[in-house]
Amino acid sequence: MTRVRHAAILVALTALAAPLQAQADWRASYYPYLVSAPNEFPLLGARYELRRDAEWDARWLSDGVFSVSAAAGFQGSRFATVEFKAPGLQDGWRLFVRAGAVRDARLGFYGLGNDSEVDEDLEEASGSYYRVKRYQYLGRLEVTRRIRGPLQLSWGGSVVNTRFADLPAPTLFGATVGLEDEDTDVTGRISLVYDTRDREYNPGTGALLELGALAGSGGEGYGRYYGEARGFVTPRFGTVVAGRLAAVSSVGSPALNALYDLETWEGGRTGYGGRQTNRGLPDGRRIDADQLYASLEVRQTVVDVGDFGSVSLMLFADAGRVFEEGAISLTTEDLAVGGGAGIILRALKAGILTFNFAGGPEGFQFTSTTGWSF
Numbered sequence: 001m002t003r004v005r006h007a008a009i010l011v012a013l014t015a016l017a018a019p020l021q022a023q024a025d026w027r028a029s030y031y032p033y034l035v036s037a038p039n040e041f042p043l044l045g046a047r048y049e050l051r052r053d054a055e056w057d058a059r060w061l062s063d064g065v066f067s068v069s070a071a072a073g074f075q076g077s078r079f080a081t082v083e084f085k086a087p088g089l090q091d092g093w094r095l096f097v098r099a100g101a102v103r104d105a106r107l108g109f110y111g112l113g114n115d116s117e118v119d120e121d122l123e124e125a126s127g128s129y130y131r132v133k134r135y136q137y138l139g140r141l142e143v144t145r146r147i148r149g150p151l152q153l154s155w156g157g158s159v160v161n162t163r164f165a166d167l168p169a170p171t172l173f174g175a176t177v178g179l180e181d182e183d184t185d186v187t188g189r190i191s192l193v194y195d196t197r198d199r200e201y202n203p204g205t206g207a208l209l210e211l212g213a214l215a216g217s218g219g220e221g222y223g224r225y226y227g228e229a230r231g232f233v234t235p236r237f238g239t240v241v242a243g244r245l246a247a248v249s250s251v252g253s254p255a256l257n258a259l260y261d262l263e264t265w266e267g268g269r270t271g272y273g274g275r276q277t278n279r280g281l282p283d284g285r286r287i288d289a290d291q292l293y294a295s296l297e298v299r300q301t302v303v304d305v306g307d308f309g310s311v312s313l314m315l316f317a318d319a320g321r322v323f324e325e326g327a328i329s330l331t332t333e334d335l336a337v338g339g340g341a342g343i344i345l346r347a348l349k350a351g352i353l354t355f356n357f358a359g360g361p362e363g364f365q366f367t368s369t370t371g372w373s374f
Contacts, residue, residue: 314344
């Protein structure tokens with residue numbers, strides 16, 4: 001009987017210890033944060049994370065991570081976001097949640113269309129003729145289910161309230177849109193994702209293919225279809241060649257903000273031009289309903305200290321254009337072509353910071369971003 005009681009006590013203690021062990025796997029960290037806003041660098045801030053680290057050889061860095069980030073710039077841009085991302089807490093499932101408030105003090109507004117022009121005299125005289133303020137309050141939820149192997153199905157939705165506000169100086173936005181433009185866009189999106197990358201946070205081999213469709217209430221209502229293909233190869237140790245090809249087609253009458261922002265799987269990007277699309281153009285330089293763009297990069301590590309960090313150099317070329325709604329076509333006509341070099345700093349396994357120095361149709365452009373451009 002005594003042995004039975006001892007065994008029962010041991011089983012009970014093991015059951016109680018299990019959740020305590022699971023809790024111990026979650027670790028908190030705090031650190032300073034350096035990021036970039038459209039046409040403004042740097043933004044200085046701080047970040048709090050509560051995460052459960054993945055296995056050392058896992059494709060993602062953390063099985064689950066809850067984070068709170070806030071940053072502000074010297075020209076008025078600022079943001080505060082809360083995010084939860086869980087690629088490895090439940091086998092076959094992923095969860096992505098984000099909420100936040102963002103103020104872009106110098107978002108580019110150059111008018112609509114691929115042939116929108118820049119008056120350099122006006123730009124030089126005011127410094128903000130092609131700028132507009134954008135305020136956003138957003139919430140987003142996305143669930144992904146693995147179908148088989150690298151094939152996954154993702155679905156979710158978002159709510160984004162956006163207000164554009166004219167700057168005090170004479171601006172193109174004020175002359176063509178008015179003092180203010182506000183809209184709330186409720187969207188639903190579904191996409192097929194095929195992901196064979198060796199690592200999500202710092203890929204060296206594999207591909208990421210995504211086909212998606214989105215419906216939104218912004219403006220008078222609209223739909224959007226998009227496809228993006230990314231590929232990565234490592235021809236020799238320390239060298240990565242990366243390429244991307246993407247297309248976006250829209251129907252209906254989207255609100256102004258929907259022409260800037262495109263939601264993709266667990267991410268997104270702003271406008272065409274700048275750090276996420278064409279580094280030879282200012283952020284948001286060309287906006288319209290449909291888009292076609294491509295990028296090619298060669299990344300070469302020059303200093304590598306393993307999981308502690310690295311320093312790399314990069315050569316890149318970007319090309320693309322925008323179209324009116326329903327007018328997208330596979331063409332090389334009127335492409336905006338940019339290219340240049342960059343410096344990549346990696347802290348630990350996934351703290352990527354890139355500095356891009358590029359030339360394009362409108363001269364020299366400097367951009368910076370956390371993480372990769374693609």
